[in-house]
Amino acid sequence: xxxxxxxxxxxxxxxxxxxxxxxxxxxxxxxxxxxxxxxxxxxxxxxxxxxxxxxxxxxxxxxxxxxxxxxxxxxxxxxxxxxxxxxxxxxxxxxxxxxxxxxxxxxxxxxxxxxxxxxxxxxxxxxxxxxxxxxxxxxxxxxxxxxxxxxxxxxxxxxxxxxxxxxxxxxxxxxxxxxxxxxxxxxx
Numbered sequence: 001x002x003x004x005x006x007x008x009x010x011x012x013x014x015x016x017x018x019x020x021x022x023x024x025x026x027x028x029x030x031x032x033x034x035x036x037x038x039x040x041x042x043x044x045x046x047x048x049x050x051x052x053x054x055x056x057x058x059x060x061x062x063x064x065x066x067x068x069x070x071x072x073x074x075x076x077x078x079x080x081x082x083x084x085x086x087x088x089x090x091x092x093x094x095x096x097x098x099x100x101x102x103x104x105x106x107x108x109x110x111x112x113x114x115x116x117x118x119x120x121x122x123x124x125x126x127x128x129x130x131x132x133x134x135x136x137x138x139x140x141x142x143x144x145x146x147x148x149x150x151x152x153x154x155x156x157x158x159x160x161x162x163x164x165x166x167x168x169x170x171x172x173x174x175x176x177x178x179x180x181x182x183x184x185x186x187x188x
Contacts, residue, residue: 052172055089056081059176067097067105068121074109075118085173086129088141090160092182100182119145123185129174132158132165145185 056078059065068091072078081089097105108117122145130141137153141160149161158165163181170176 052170054082054173055085055087055171055176058169058171059089059091062091064093064095064178065091067094068092070109071105071117071121075114075121077118077121081125083173085171086127087174088126088128088130088177089174090124090126090163090165090177090179090183092124092163092179093166096163096180096182119185120182123147123149123183124179131170131175132168135160135165143185147185149183 053061056072059069059072059081072081081087107113108120123143125144126141127144135141135151135153135158137151139151140148141151142148152159158177160177160179161181161183163179163183166178166180168175168177
């Protein structure tokens with residue numbers, strides 16, 4: 001009887017193990033095609049109509065941030081901005097990108113410059129959720145690029161690295177501070 005019980009338990013465990021194992025991709029799994037190769041999309045492909053928008057969704061939904069979104073997509077950082085976080089992003093406007101020297105954005109969007117562009121984007125993101133009241137005068141904020149940026153706060157006016165914060169939007173995975181300047185990390 002003990003052997004029958006052990007054998008039954010083993011069979012049930014085996015069935016459960018294999019039934020919970022890797023499944024073949026279903027037709028509703030988000031995929032993209034790149035050079036005839038299927039690429040599975042990550043967290044950035046998950047959408048619903050109920051949840052609060054994440055950092056990436058806020059940027060995508062903003063007409064004033066199309067250049068930033070193009071840069072994020074070119075460097076394939078979408079999943080970073082849509083994962084659980086928390087994350088604080090300082091999002092330069094299209095006008096901020098337009099203020100860069102002529103041809104800068106176009107040059108950065110070339111595949112051979114994606115590493116530099118990725119570094120610039122990471123220089124705009126800080127691990128953690130730094131809402132307005134958590135940004136203090138003379139605070140050094142650690143950025144995802146490995147650098148620090150100084151926060152300046154005078155009354156209600158907040159700036160970081162010389163860029164003025166124009167507005168703040170809370171996201172499901174952090175906060176987005178809209179800024180008026182593209183922040184450029186120091187050379188290594």
